[in-house]
């Protein structure tokens with residue numbers, strides 16, 4: 001009892017009197033969710049924190065007092081998951097209802113957990129955007145509850161469940177520390193990379209065969225203009241099935257290798273190659289919208305074709321980059337993913353690094369999702385060039401992080417980016433990775449030392 005009073009006093013001091021409810025007539029309505037059959041107890045208190053720091057305060061106070069916490073959004077759940085247990089603190093997020101940011105150019109939103117699903121949908125609609133997960137309770141359930149239950153809804157058939165719309169989360173852990181996980185980029189892969197077990201079978205989702213693609217190529221006099229085209233395509237909601245970028249250095253190498261002309265000699269600083277596999281009129285509409293965007297931002301040449309052979313030939317230029325670079329030496333390809341609005345800055349950063357280390361760096365990448373592969377060319381017989389290539393590899397990762405990106409868009413961490421993973425995710429997230437590893441592989445049997453060290 002004395003302990004309970006001390007906890008309540010600590011909670012009141014951290015959150016304010018009105019955010020700590022103890023009157024049973026009031027707390028009664030927080031005892032259970034919408035499932036009447038599941039067991040439910042009586043909470044010691046219901047708390048209504050307003051921000052992450054207050055949630056941390058609640059968690060630290062309850063952890064010190066040994067009192068359990070039941071997180072709760074709107075209580076619309078149908079499984080008793082948010083039901084109180086006797087003597088617990090119910091942590092309700094409904095005061096954390098701020099839509100912190102809507103970023104149309106990168107097509108993302110940052111929200112507090114108590115935002116009601118429908119309020120988010122309405123807010124992003126004003127920007128011509130759509131938040132797909134739509135449980136039938138969408139007019140009162142919260143985003144936090146949706147994330148915790150991985151809620152589905154009516155649109156899942158086309159758009160998937162909540163997990164398919166989540167890029168990152170801030171999570172307060174049981175010791176009150178704050179885990180920041182995820183990213184603001186479209187891609188970013190931190191998998192398990194053989195550190196947790198051996199996969200022996202997989203069940204995979206398939207899609208209907210796409211239509212034959214139409215292809216568009218656009219040449220730009222500056223990387224800034226090419227980057228602007230990518231941003232505008234994203235902002236206008238056009239979704240090509242392929243959108244690749246080549247910088248001046250890769251264009252030049254491919255021209256030399258394929259003995260063809262892509263525009264390097266005419267001052268072409270970047271090429272965008274796009275495809276639409278929507279078929280028929282839909283593909284024509286998509287590519288013509290991209291053509292318009294490219295022209296608007298000052299493309300020097302835009303060409304669209306629905307001829308399959310010609311399309312394949314245009315794509316061949318992109319696919320030939322690595323082979324073309326081999327003419328000059330060995331290559332070392334990096335893998336950074338940046339917000340799609342920052343692609344041009346990444347390319348400029350690579351140009352600077354190339355000058356600093358005195359090595360050729362060609363940037364190619366999946367512009368549609370901001371995932372770039374700056375490729376460094378060096379002489380493997382030269383120790384100095386090898387060292388400078390490694391330096392460039394690291395400098396590119398640093399630029400990627402500085403631009404709000406991730407050190408791996410698709411290749412993974414492995415042993416080469418161990419230190420960079422630590423730098424990107426920070427000590428709390430690294431501790432979480434280590435805890436998962438020790439829980440599943442206590443003897444550090446699988447892939448020791450890969451991704452992160454256990455000590």
Ligand SMILES: Cc1cc2nc3c(=O)[nH]c(=O)nc-3n(C[C@H](O)[C@H](O)[C@H](O)COP(=O)(O)OP(=O)(O)OC[C@H]3O[C@@H](n4cnc5c(N)ncnc54)[C@H](O)[C@@H]3O)c2cc1C
Pocket residue numbers: 033034070071072073074075076077078081082093113134135136137140141142143144145146147148149150151152153154
């Ligand atoms: C009429 C009706 C229709 C429904 N239709 C659907 C549907 O179509 N699809 C569907 O998937 N569900 C549906 N549901 C179930 C329910 O709405 C969802 O599970 C919803 O995601 C719960 O959100 P909530 O904010 O109400 O969470 P709550 O019910 O308050 O909590 C649900 C779970 O999330 C946890 N939680 C909540 N917030 C946080 C947080 N910030 N951090 C950590 N954990 C948290 C709780 O502890 C609990 O375990 C329906 C419910 C009703 C009443």
